[in-house]
Amino acid sequence: MTLEMNLEPGTIAIIQLAWSRRLGLDDEALAGSGARIYREDNAAPLLTFVSLFGREALVGPAWALDAAKDLSGVELARHSTLLSMSRTHGGRGLGEASLLFCDTLPSFPDEGPPVSSDPDDALALERLCPPDDVAEVGLSSMEHSCVLVDESSDPPLPLAGAGYDIWEGILAHVGALTPPDQRRRGRATYAVAVAVEEAMAAGLIPQWRARTDNVGSQRTAVRSGFVRAGTQT
Template identity: 55%
Template sequence: MDLDPGTIAIIQLAWSRGLGLDDGALADADANERIYHVTAEPRQVSFVRLFGREVFCGPEWAADYVRSKSLTELTRGSTLMRLSHDVGGRALGTELLYFADTFPTLFPAEDYAVGEDPLLVSALERLCPPDDVSEAGLSARDSVFTLVDDSAGEERVLSGAGYSLSEGILADMSVLTAPSVRCRGLGSYISAVAVEDAMAAGLIPQWRVESGNVGAARTAVSSGFIAAGLRASVALPAA
């Protein structure tokens, strides 16, 4: 399954704007072309590969360093860390980029209810490891949905998904599931609820998954998302 060409064009527009490029920069670039966006006072160094196009953003000295580096080298966060080591760079990690443009199939969940109460999100976050809570950032999302088991007469939150608006076009997704009920498809179900809401609002769902988070990547794929690229970033200290 592939993304519609029109969807790809909109995603390229959104990312071009987000990276500080001209609106048509990514769409007009040739396949496997690398764009260098040199900034005078950068807060971070980043490398993005999206639909076969590459963008490097950072100061001139960093751009000079990576011009001879291959795609394989730049997709490793260690390469960016080495180039920023002398100035105190801090690794932000590598994100895998997924997108969706097809409404998900939602089957009735007779045993569960969908809620939108922020208190349910807080309750879910208390059940999960701090690192998972930080990565998902669910309570900070603009729109959030939770999957609740109320069969025993008392609400028990199981999973949650939500999104925030990005560049006025994309719905930046995340999901969080209680450890005791993972690997049951609950994250995929509530993600589909959030995806449907985002698409009904005219947005394109985007899912940024930390490299190495196999569970989140599986949930993204099972929710209908398609891998389209990655971003590796290193934060630079304030000048």
């Protein structure tokens, strides 16, 4: 079964539109099939390769586009390839990530922890989490966020949180954060379900980006109903 079969055709078309705009391409650039798309931008601060529903796009300076012509999509998706290409130009790696999407409303258990939208609870949650996780998710700076709290503690104890930023007015770019001592309890999945429901009610398509070496993040996404659709490097 192909990845596209797990998402509605209309959902796929909207995702392709959003990413075409994000990469500075024509609206229909990522639709359908065809050769790899190149967009030269000699002022671009990032060298970006995206593979989405089988279509590939590379955006960056002319020297990078020339170097990529003889490389396969599998090679360009590797963090090491882009790092090697850009090293003599002062490049530094930002990583390789999977892109996942969701177009199904989440289901909820009969009962769950109280949910807070207080920004102070998001900050308190970040203080309980490893710095690398905090930096990757950026929960407290997201446009929309929610935090599960244990109200039996004083002050309330943050258990997990999720939120999203809006991309291109179309996608809800979702992230989740859980303290180490609260993991493997379904906390993140519940928080993500709250965020996804809110995003879909606003007419947005939830998107998840997880580093390829972050197995926990990818598992949370899949458990939350997200489907793998491509990569970004």
